[in-house]
Amino acid sequence: MKLDFLTSLYVFMLAGFIGFEVIRRVSPLLHTPLMSLTNALDAIAVVGAIILAGEHKTNFSAILGTIAIVAATSNIVGGFLITDRMLKMFKVSGPKKS
Amino acid sequence: MMSEFASTQLIEVTYLIATALFILSLKWMSSPATARRGVWAGEFGMLLAVAGTLLHRGIVDYKWLAAALVLGTIIGVPLGKVAMTAVPQRTALSHAFGALCVTLVGTAEFYLRAPSVPPFMMAVLGMEVILGSLTFTGSLMAAGKLQEVLPQRPITYKGQNFVNLGVLVIAVIVAIILVLHPERVYLYPLIVILPLIFGVLMIIPIGGADMPTVISLLNSYAGLSAAAMGFVLDNKLLIIAGALDGASGFILSVNMSKAMNRSFSNVLFGAFGQEQASAAAGAETRAVRSASAEEAASILAAANKVVIVPGYGMAVSQAQHKVRELYDALTKRGVDVRFGIHPVAGRMPGHMNVLLAEADIPYDKLMEMDDANGDFAQTDVALVIGANDVTNPAARTDASSPIYGMPILDVDKARTVMVIKRGMSAGFAGIDNPLYYSDKTLMLFGDAKSFVGSIVREISGGSGH
Numbered sequence: 001m002k003l004d005f006l007t008s009l010y011v012f013m014l015a016g017f018i019g020f021e022v023i024r025r026v027s028p029l030l031h032t033p034l035m036s037l038t039n040a041l042d043a044i045a046v047v048g049a050i051i052l053a054g055e056h057k058t059n060f061s062a063i064l065g066t067i068a069i070v071a072a073t074s075n076i077v078g079g080f081l082i083t084d085r086m087l088k089m090f091k092v093s094g095p096k097k098s
Numbered sequence: 099m100m101s102e103f104a105s106t107q108l109i110e111v112t113y114l115i116a117t118a119l120f121i122l123s124l125k126w127m128s129s130p131a132t133a134r135r136g137v138w139a140g141e142f143g144m145l146l147a148v149a150g151t152l153l154h155r156g157i158v159d160y161k162w163l164a165a166a167l168v169l170g171t172i173i174g175v176p177l178g179k180v181a182m183t184a185v186p187q188r189t190a191l192s193h194a195f196g197a198l199c200v201t202l203v204g205t206a207e208f209y210l211r212a213p214s215v216p217p218f219m220m221a222v223l224g225m226e227v228i229l230g231s232l233t234f235t236g237s238l239m240a241a242g243k244l245q246e247v248l249p250q251r252p253i254t255y256k257g258q259n260f261v262n263l264g265v266l267v268i269a270v271i272v273a274i275i276l277v278l279h280p281e282r283v284y285l286y287p288l289i290v291i292l293p294l295i296f297g298v299l300m301i302i303p304i305g306g307a308d309m310p311t312v313i314s315l316l317n318s319y320a321g322l323s324a325a326a327m328g329f330v331l332d333n334k335l336l337i338i339a340g341a342l343d344g345a346s347g348f349i350l351s352v353n354m355s356k357a358m359n360r361s362f363s364n365v366l367f368g369a370f371g372q373e374q375a376s377a378a379a380g381a382e383t384r385a386v387r388s389a390s391a392e393e394a395a396s397i398l399a400a401a402n403k404v405v406i407v408p409g410y411g412m413a414v415s416q417a418q419h420k421v422r423e424l425y426d427a428l429t430k431r432g433v434d435v436r437f438g439i440h441p442v443a444g445r446m447p448g449h450m451n452v453l454l455a456e457a458d459i460p461y462d463k464l465m466e467m468d469d470a471n472g473d474f475a476q477t478d479v480a481l482v483i484g485a486n487d488v489t490n491p492a493a494r495t496d497a498s499s500p501i502y503g504m505p506i507l508d509v510d511k512a513r514t515v516m517v518i519k520r521g522m523s524a525g526f527a528g529i530d531n532p533l534y535y536s537d538k539t540l541m542l543f544g545d546a547k548s549f550v551g552s553i554v555r556e557i558s559g560g561s562g563h
Contacts, residue, residue, distance in 0.1 A: 004332055005218050005219075005329065008328070008329050008332065008334070008337055011334050011337050011338060012325055012328075012329070012337050012338075012341050015325075015337065015338040015341035015342060015345075016341045016344070016345055018121060018342070019124070019341055019342040019343075019344070019345025019346060020345050020349065022121065022124045022125050022128075022342075023124060023342075023345055023346045023349050024349060025125075025128040026124070026127050026128050027128065027129065027130070028353075028439075028441060028447070028448060028451070028466055029130065029448065029451045029461055029464060029466075030127055030130060030133060030448060030451070031350060031353075031446075031447035031448030031451075032185060032189075032446060032447060032448035032449060032451065032452045033127070033133065033448070033452070034124075034127055034346060034350075034447075034448070035189055035313070035314070035317055035346070035347075035350065035446065035447065035448075036185075036188075036189060036192070037123065037124070037127060037136065037137065037140060038124070038317065038321065038342060038343040038346045038347070039189065039192045039193065039196060039317070039320070039343070040140060040144070041120050041123065041124075041140055041143075041144070041339050041342065041343060042196050042320060042321055042324050042339055042340060042343040043144075043195075043196055043199070044116070044120075044144065044147060044324075044335060044336055044339045045196065045199050045200055045203065045324050045327055045336060045339075045340075046148060046199070047113075047147055047148065047151040047333065047335070047336065048203050048327055048328075048331045048333060048336060049199055049202070049203050050148070050151050050152065050154075050157070050163060051151065051154055051156065051157070051331075052203055052206055052207070053159075053162055053163055053166065054152075054154065054156065054157030054158065054159055054160070054163055055156045055157060055158065056158055056159045057210055058209070058210065060206065060209060061206035061207075061209065061210055062159070062162065064202040064203070064205060064206040065202070065203065065206060066162050066163075066165075066166045067166075067198075067202055068198070068199040068200075068202040068203050068206075069163065069166035069167060069170060069199075070166050070169045070170040070173065071170070071195040071196070071198045071199040071202075072170065072195070072196065072199040073166065073167050073169075073170020073171055073173075073174060074170045074171070074173035074174035074177060074192075074195055075174065075192050075195045075196050075199075076144055076170070076174065077170065077171050077174025077175060077177075077178060078173075078174035078175070078176075078177030078178040078188070078192060079174075079178070079192060080137060080140065080141050080144075080178070081174070081175065081177075081178025081179065082177070082178045082179075082180070082185070082188065083137050084134060084137045085178070085179075086182070086185075086452055086455070087130070087133045087134045087137060088134070089182075089452070089455040089456050089458075090130040090133070090451075090455045090461045091455070091458065091460055091461065092130075092460050092461065092462050093460030093462055093463060
């Protein structure tokens with residue numbers, strides 16, 4: 001049990017460093033879509049909610065889990081949709097003329 | 099059917115691939131050229147992880163899962179289709195949803211394990227639930243203010259910070275007691291309710307112009323609470339996604355606070371919106387030069403290089419499409435038109451870029467603050483549309499100004515400055531802007547959208563002569 005937590009801490013720390021390095025390189029141009037994208041990715045919490053609701057250990061946990069799935073799923077769907085919509089709008093003036 | 103071992107292995111493999119895809123997704127966000135690929139990678143990783151999770155052997159009941167997934171999709175689609183001007187409040191709302199999910203799962207996990215929750219698990223569970231709850235109400239409040247359902251102006255009272263921090267400190271103390279004595283199950287509701295109250299209190303003193311920092315901070319909290327949930331569930335994918343989101347929100351908050359010249363601790367403790375009310379008193383009437391659309395049009399049309407500086411006022415008056423027409427009309431006449439964008443212009447990080455991109459303005463014409471500042475000396479006309487404090491030269495020159503030291507766009511270095519503004523009222527910070535009284539400044543009084551519209555008519559009408 002204790003060792004698991006230690007491994008988790010390592011994972012958290014490494015992911016934090018990767019996050020810093022990767023996100024520092026994101027152009028300020030894209031900070032709004034970045035936020036909606038990370039929001040959608042963050043909704044991966046849905047996997048915890050699915051297991052909670054699906055295992056149905058108590059009615060209480062199943063109800064909370066089900067509501068949690070609704071909240072997270074709406075973030076996944078809405079987050080990816082709007083990120084893609086925003087990114088589609090970013091165009092270069094360069095070579096292609098229309 | 100698969101053996102339990104095989105199915106667990108399969109789930110772990112989907113999580114592993116999803117993790118790699120999530121990291122690639124953020125990496126591809128670094129440039130507009132690859133960013134859409136990033137979204138696809140994220141979507142694919144998400145799909146894989148959710149599909150893998152559905153194979154989990156312990157799942158006994160699929161019909162509620164299906165119903166919840168469908169309902170979430172039904173709510174999510176309209177949230178993905180809001181107008182670009184509503185993106186800040188949509189983002190705040192999605193932080194609230196994410197935090198709600200995390201808080202509910204944490205609560206259910208606590209009651210499933212109580213009264214024997216191991217100390218380390220109780221500690222991360224406490225973090226998960228405290229951060230989740232305060233992010234939930236805080237984000238709802240922020241969304242309400244941005245949507246203007248709630249009053250946008252900051253509400254402050256004496257001892258506010260003391261009360262706010264007090265509520266949070268009590269919640270943390272209760273969580274510590276639960277770590278030491280998890281059998282005191284009756285204490286648990288306090289670590290949900292107190293942070294819920296704190297979330298509301300935290301946003302009450304926040305004004306509109308502080309929103310970019312606050313949204314980023316809530317983003318970071320939402321990520322950290324999800325990472326804490328990963329610790330509780332021993333789910334590495336969740337820890338990584340949460341850490342990435344937390345890091346992203348943290349970087350954005352630091353950027354925003356730097357762009358407003360606030361220290362990060364000032365931001366962390368929610369002590370925003372304190373500085374106003376100090377100024378605005380010395381609003382003596384000084385002479386300003388104003389100009390008509392016709393005059394503005396002839397100056398712009400004669401320029402070689404124009405830098406447009408948009409602010410929240412452009413978003414409010416929905417002027418971005420008229421600005422695009424102005425951009426077209428001037429470009430057609432051979433004028434070099436670019437945009438200078440301050441990091442905190444608007445209501446969230448990158449807000450102006452998205453609005454201008456929506457209006458089909460090519461992104462290579464959008465300059466960050468430092469690039470724009472290198473350009474103003476060679477600029478004929480700086481046209482400020484609905485921005486105020488971010489162009490205030492007092493930030494450079496007047497040590498007594500509340501915004502002294504804040505990095506600004508040096509529009510006053512351009513040969514001519516034009517400011518489209520509804521009236522002479524001070525900006526968010528309530529500070530007078532000396533730029534308006536400079537002899538090279540022309541004030542264009544009116545609504546941004548209609549004023550830009552009239553300038554465009556003058557320029558196009560005058561062409562050919």
